[in-house]
Amino acid sequence: MKSVQQLHERRSRLVGDGEITVSFEFFPPKTERMEEALWTSIRRLEPLAPEFVSVTYGAGGSTRERTHATVARIVKETKLAPAAHLTCVGATREEVDEVVREYWDAGVRRIVALRGDPAAGVGARYEPHPGGYESTADLVRGIKAIGDFDVSVSAYPEKHPESATVDVDLDTLKAKIDAGADRAITQFFFDNAHFLRYLEAARKRGIWAPMMGRGPKPEIPRLIGKYKKHYDEIQLLIKTGDPEALLKVERRPSACEPPGMPGVMTQPYNIEFLFTPGRVTLIQEAYMQVRRIFTDGRPLPEDPDPTYNGFSIGRWEGNTLVVTTTGLREGQVMGRWGITYSDKVKITERIHLDPANKDILIVENTFEDPEALAAPWHSTYMFSRQRRLDQLEFICAQNDRNPINENGEVEFLPASQ
Secondary structure: OOOHHHHHHOOOOEOOOOOOOOEEEEOOOOOHHHHHHHHHHHHHHHHHOOOEEEEOOOHHHOOHHHHHHHHHHHHHHOOOOEEEEEEOOOOOHHHHHHHHHHHHHOOOOEEEEEOOOOOOOOOOOOOOOOOOOOOHHHHHHHHHHHOOOEEEEEEOOOOOOOOOOHHHHHHHHHHHHHOOOOEEEEEEOOOHHHHHHHHHHHHHOOOOOOEEEEOOOOOOOOEOHHHHHHHHHHHHHHHHOOHHHHHHHOHHHHOOOOOOOOHHHHOOOOEEEEEEOOEEEEEEOHHHEEEEEEOOOOOOOOOOOOEOOOEEEEEEEOOEEEEEEEOEOOOOEOOOOOOEOOOOOEEEEEEEEEOOEEEEEEEEEEEEOOOOEOOOEEEEEEEEOOOOOOOOOOOOOOOOOOOEOOOOOEOOOOOOO
8 A cells, every 4th residue: 555645756757847946157257347247147146046056167277266266255155056167187186186175175065077178179089188087987086085075967968979879978977977976967958859868868777866957948938917917926925935825826736626737737647648539538647637639520619618628629740649728717827836827728739759769758838828928838848658557546635734845845744644
């Protein structure tokens, strides 16, 4: 028998869920004017409470002193957690170790460990510095031997240009994680599918360290009217940290109210697709919801009764299922807390498998709402196929006594309470 908490922790086929964390990257200033601009930016970004901020390290260690001065000042004058970049290029082990010890003495506890570009420039063959660290994995081991630093390393969703194959690239990443790295930060990518395929491949290799993607910024909906006012009010409630305020935010799930569209597709539980003639049926483990998409050619109803999941019709465009949904209840959530829509909303989904990985399902959404949105809003989420996983029975007990944690999430009380 599974406990309620175990059921709550059960995860769906969504590839990565939970709260989004961010970090910012700074370049050491070269002039007093650049330093003034940097610190203006730091002060503006500090209230956003990023997980950490990193400070880069110039080629061949050319910004060593400026990098150290910047991270040391961030430690002293802000509440931010700075991560100093460090490379293997242009220095012996002793010189690099000295830098690491200086960071520790300055109160820096995070380092981004990198091999670095060849001293002769990008495109030249990399040669380890005489007496220096030979690779990032070697550098990570050296850093960990000096102090209990939180170490980040690099990852390449589209393969490092010097790696012969993706498999070789993943071997390199695994060596860095095995050496003691705590997380990987990816090279910038423009297609989220590249990152998700890479993440899936890394997990199959046994690489379970957190991986921070550096991709395009998610699109923010342009809310208007009372919907923007409601969103702003919810954000203020969240920022207070007051449990009673947060309970108002989480009122619907604590009252066993189903999330509706698109929440039925994004709950952190399993979702099963059943394909039959004229219909696609989706069974969501959370709340034991059922959603029907009619593919028999019927039109959308002209004046449907509003429901949680609305009325959905679908058609096939090649291997893509295009679904249009209307007839949704006013005030349901179409994104994060406070992003709601009117009963005039229309949702269009394009559902298809990833051409490069048939075990990844991609759902691309477009929201159109003349009363809540100034322009159509787009979002994308992905699922990972699980071939040997059965759905469990989901029981929701209505109550308003569940505590709210610091992330604004409902927690479960022990059965005895």
